[in-house]
Amino acid sequence: MLPGVSLQSLRGQVSHFRHLKTADPGGLSMKYWNGRRPRYCPECLAERPKWRAEWDLTLMVACPTHRARLRDSCPSCNRPVSWKRHSISMCNCGRPLTDTASEIATNAEIAVSAYLSSALADEGGVNGADYRTDVGRLVLPDLLAVCTFLGGYACSNGAKPTKIANLDNVSVATAVANAAGQAFIDWPHGYHELLGIVCRNRGSEDSCARLTARFGYFYTALYKRFEAEQFEFLRREFDSFVSREWVGQLAERNRRLSPATRRRHAWISLTSAAKLLGIKRDTVSVLITQGTLEGQTHRTASGRTSGTVSRCSVEALRDEKAQWLTLTDVRKLLMISRKRAYALLRSSVLRPVGGPSVDGSPVWKFSTREVMALMSTLSDVASTAEHR
Ligand SMILES: [Zn+2]
Ligand SMILES: [Zn+2]
Structure with a gap:
């Protein structure tokens, strides 16, 4: 205990004391803290010899102020920066950690880092035309969960895309943060592109396959783990991707397919399905829930039920009804x-x-x-x- 020094306001885990089980005072799960390999912004550190808590967040990869990538190795000896060093701004090799030109970060990396920095400081959102209020409003654990989810699925086709190995390595974290950031900076196109990647990485090429077959666990997670109100924007754009972009992409990739085949692969609205079947829109929702029709529904912020239905399953039911x-x-x-x-x-x-x-x-x-x-x-x- 250092007399007169309070650790109360510090965030993160106490690094390099593996047996000291300390919780983050802000209640953030330890899995989101990178306690192994410290990162820093060379320009921030040159301005002020102060180590910032936000640099220890797993997906913090850039400095929003200097628009520079964070480093986790010494610019002189290239060894990983260690917590066990004598001076805050010096590597144990004797050279200053600030003795380097900074590397320019991508807009996507900067966006994710700005959201994280703001959420950690509890500033209630990031200002600027490039920033989305629905992302900016997410509290830190939610924001980290979403970024890990989106970035993990975009970067990996392994069995558990959100369990990312070596996330304490800044180059791994940068790839994940960049992929998540791409979805946010050009919304919704960036997100739609990410969903396309998830499909290609994990799913069946058959667009009439069930959504769980096409998107794997991503689809289930989106509607179960991220079912809360604050994630509505993710689900809404997923629906729109499934109903519109998928058809376009399929047409793009399979120009040789006849228009009739392409049309059959479409996902259609609840209203169109109701018209085709000559039943009420609400009944279409019930048939989806029962599994008679293949599709997905969700409740919008205004309380309306929105969703999409596979045209294949609608046509099959129509034929059966005949x-x-x-x-x-x-x-x-x-x-x-x-x-x-x-x-x-x-x-x-x-x-x-x-x-x-x-x-x-x-x-x-x-x-x-x-x-x-x-x-x-x-x-x-x-x-x-x-x-x-
Ligand atoms: Zn900086
Ligand atoms: Zn060094």
Whole structure:
């Protein structure tokens, strides 16, 4: 204990005391602190011999003030900077850490670093035309989680893209931060490009495959782990990517495909699906939830349900619906009276697939397959009765 010195205001872990289990006073998970290999901005350090807490955040890779990349090695001997050194601005080789020209960071690296710096200082957002308020409003743990998620998926096709090895190495962290930053600085195009990369890295080429097959765990994480309100902007643009860009990209890559094939691969809106199927928009959502249609829905900030449906699954259902029977058809097939038909309906022996209580349509509809199965059951029952 140093007399008169308080460590209260310091952030991060106490580095190089591995057995000292200290939590970050700000409550940020230790996984977001880089305690192994210190980084610094040569220009900041030259101006003032002070080590900044923000440099220790895993995805902090640039200095927003000097627009320079952070370093984690000595410019003279090239060895990793060590916490165990005699002077704050000097390497143990005896040369100043500031004795170097700084390397210019990319706009994406600067953007991520500016968001992180602001969130750590709790400044409530970054000013400037290039900065997004929905990203700037994220609290530090959320911001780090999003950047690790987006950057991890863009940079890796391993089994666990968000468990990034060697993130304490500034060059690894820079690649991840740069990829996440690309998504933010040219929103939504940058994000759409990132989603395209995720698809190519992980997913099936078949655009009619389920979203989980095309995006892997990314899709599940987006709707489960990032389901909270503050991440809505990520989900909204994901939906828009799936419904619009995917079609365009497919057309771009497969110019030889016929227009009809390209059209079939489209993802369409809930409203278009409802029109094609002749049902209510709400019913389309229900059918997606039930798994009858393939698609995704989410609730927008205004409380409206928004989403996209695979055209393939809509067309398949429409074709199936064309085979559906009315109650009159069923009565003719089963050779039963209206009264008997309603009795079967009430006892759920005859189950409608469409109608007043199913999808709000005024006419009862029945699946041909189920009615055929029922017909053989009923004739079995009848012949058993005859033989008695
Ligand atoms: Zn600096
Ligand atoms: Zn050195």
